[in-house]
Amino acid sequence: MEESDEHSHFPKYLQEDDITLECKELIQTLPMEKGWVSTHLHQYQGFWQTKKHLQGVLSFQKHFQAHDTDIILATSPKAGTTWLKALIFALLNRKRYPNIHDNNHPLLTTNPHVLVPFLELSLYIEKDILPDINSFSAPRLFSTHVPYKSLPKSIKDSTCKVVYLCRDPKDTFASMWHFTNKIRPQNRETLQLEESFEKFSRGVSLFGPFWEHLLGYWKESLERQEKVMFLRYEEMKMKPCFYLKEVAEFLGCPFSKEEESKGVVDDILNLCSFEKLSNLEVNKFGKLPSGEENKAFFRSGKVGDWKTLLSIEMIERLNTVIEQNLGKHGMSF
Ligand code: PAP
Numbered sequence: 001m002e003e004s005d006e007h008s009h010f011p012k013y014l015q016e017d018d019i020t021l022e023c024k025e026l027i028q029t030l031p032m033e034k035g036w037v038s039t040h041l042h043q044y045q046g047f048w049q050t051k052k053h054l055q056g057v058l059s060f061q062k063h064f065q066a067h068d069t070d071i072i073l074a075t076s077p078k079a080g081t082t083w084l085k086a087l088i089f090a091l092l093n094r095k096r097y098p099n100i101h102d103n104n105h106p107l108l109t110t111n112p113h114v115l116v117p118f119l120e121l122s123l124y125i126e127k128d129i130l131p132d133i134n135s136f137s138a139p140r141l142f143s144t145h146v147p148y149k150s151l152p153k154s155i156k157d158s159t160c161k162v163v164y165l166c167r168d169p170k171d172t173f174a175s176m177w178h179f180t181n182k183i184r185p186q187n188r189e190t191l192q193l194e195e196s197f198e199k200f201s202r203g204v205s206l207f208g209p210f211w212e213h214l215l216g217y218w219k220e221s222l223e224r225q226e227k228v229m230f231l232r233y234e235e236m237k238m239k240p241c242f243y244l245k246e247v248a249e250f251l252g253c254p255f256s257k258e259e260e261s262k263g264v265v266d267d268i269l270n271l272c273s274f275e276k277l278s279n280l281e282v283n284k285f286g287k288l289p290s291g292e293e294n295k296a297f298f299r300s301g302k303v304g305d306w307k308t309l310l311s312i313e314m315i316e317r318l319n320t321v322i323e324q325n326l327g328k329h330g331m332s333f
Helices: 021-028 051-063 081-092 119-123 153-157 169-183 193-201 210-223 233-238 240-250 257-262 264-271 274-278 281-285 312-329
Strands: 032-034 040-044 047-049 071-075 141-144 161-166 228-232
Touching: 021 051, 040 051, 047 051, 051 119, 071 081, 081 141, 081 161, 081 240, 081 264, 081 274, 119 141, 161 210, 161 233, 161 240, 169 193, 169 210, 169 312, 193 312, 210 228, 210 312, 228 233, 228 240, 233 240, 240 264, 257 264, 264 274, 274 281
Parallel strands: 071 141, 071 161, 161 228
Antiparallel strands: 032 040, 040 047
């Protein structure tokens, strides 16, 4: 029996039998490193995965058939996935739930990760069981942490839309470190900050290197603007109204003048705000089907919280890594 690693989204204990033969054989051929917690990470198509994630990725790559109307939310872990899921779910379902104050909105009783499932971490994670996603009504809304280059061909070839959200790697690291500590098995000591930081800076984190993840979607967003929309957490925090309207345009469901004057944009932003979501019963006391507490996905929701965690040396080191890998592509944080 092996403990699953950081950011589970799937059951904590992984039996050898839960892994397909195909995945076991592939793993023998891949570079390997010790992960942040206890299990190993395996480098597949340039990105680090746990065994179980890898199996989900393989099944997703093999079986998922995109529809032209699908919408895929892509993020690297801890970039603000929960927020993006809530916002876009509320945006797409605004006609179905026109009165957000009516208490019947699904986001008031259900965690965003349940409403917008991960393809590789949830829908395609079970060995030998394929999800029945053809019954989902259009537009189907899914999410993924899989890097652009590893997405199934049908996503790239179809006209389905991809919305990517990234975040300052210093905050991403801080969020990931706190989260991994929170969900670690009770009998494990607190993660060593220095050790996790060293791995993150070398690119060894779930779906890392973070810079390659970000660049894959960034380049595609420049080449195919109608296909991939590239968003930053910090900018969305600063101008949420502007970006929600931009996303609505991009997804082909712009707000009408009437909706704007009725305050629909603000209603969605309020419903999906950190304060609102984190204080709901479901997110304070509920759990995901995979066993994680919903509250683990709501910590501080701030920009720049890394200042409370990282030493001056760490900040310098990460800034250098960011500059070396992203600076030449015109990106900075
Ligand atoms: P995931 O990629 O593992 O699904 P994700 O949702 O990206 O997780 O990570 C949670 C982060 O998003 C937390 O950041 P923090 O640790 O720096 O606080 C969490 O607080 C933040 N978050 C969750 N919901 C919201 C929200 N509604 N608005 C802004 N930030 C949010």
